[in-house]
Amino acid sequence: MSAIAADTPRARDPGAARAAFVDRDGVIIEDRCYAYRSEDCVLLPGAARALRALQSAGYLLVVVTNQSGIARGLYTEADYHAFTSQLRALLLAEGVQLDEIRYCPHLPDAAVPAYRLDCDCRKPHPGMLLRSIHALGIDPRASVLIGDRATDLAAGRAAGVGCCLLVRSGQPISAADAALADGVYDDLDACVRELLAGDAAGVR
Numbered sequence: 001m002s003a004i005a006a007d008t009p010r011a012r013d014p015g016a017a018r019a020a021f022v023d024r025d026g027v028i029i030e031d032r033c034y035a036y037r038s039e040d041c042v043l044l045p046g047a048a049r050a051l052r053a054l055q056s057a058g059y060l061l062v063v064v065t066n067q068s069g070i071a072r073g074l075y076t077e078a079d080y081h082a083f084t085s086q087l088r089a090l091l092l093a094e095g096v097q098l099d100e101i102r103y104c105p106h107l108p109d110a111a112v113p114a115y116r117l118d119c120d121c122r123k124p125h126p127g128m129l130l131r132s133i134h135a136l137g138i139d140p141r142a143s144v145l146i147g148d149r150a151t152d153l154a155a156g157r158a159a160g161v162g163c164c165l166l167v168r169s170g171q172p173i174s175a176a177d178a179a180l181a182d183g184v185y186d187d188l189d190a191c192v193r194e195l196l197a198g199d200a201a202g203v204r
Helices: 047-056 077-093 127-136 150-158 175-180 188-200
Strands: 019-022 060-066 100-104 144-147 163-167
Touching: 019 047, 019 127, 047 060, 047 077, 047 188, 060 127, 077 100, 100 127, 127 150, 144 150, 144 188, 150 163, 150 175, 163 175, 163 188
Parallel strands: 019 060, 019 144, 060 100, 144 163
Antiparallel strands: none
């Protein structure tokens, strides 16, 4: 098995070449640890506004998320897809349409044998990003990754993403992790404001 696209990406502008690869839990929604219930799908303050701004600036929006709860037997892929549909609906209500969502359900020591795999898609490996880069015609050097863990940064670096950023979203970030990032911000909204201000000024 390999990284799986949760659903069909929307039609895109053939000229669009840059993407924002965004982690899900702790960046877009509250990190509630193996979230799959409808009540756990809670957008973080300002997250929808930030994604809308990225979309308006011409970035493709690609969510990349490790979902080892499936491999651990804590919830099923059907549960994951239902949760993803709810997330899409919440974002659509805010004017945000994601281009693609990719998830990795694997673990090398998975409790569920079907997902027991040392894969190339579980972050820090870059497989999910590389598949989206190929599928959507993305220029990774012109793109950005936004996550909340060093594993997100490692996946972005390995995929050749030009700018890899960390957000705290109320959680501590170690000095070692912060040193690996091109920037550290309080949340997705603050991160995107700074990123787009830099784009406008021709910094990147």
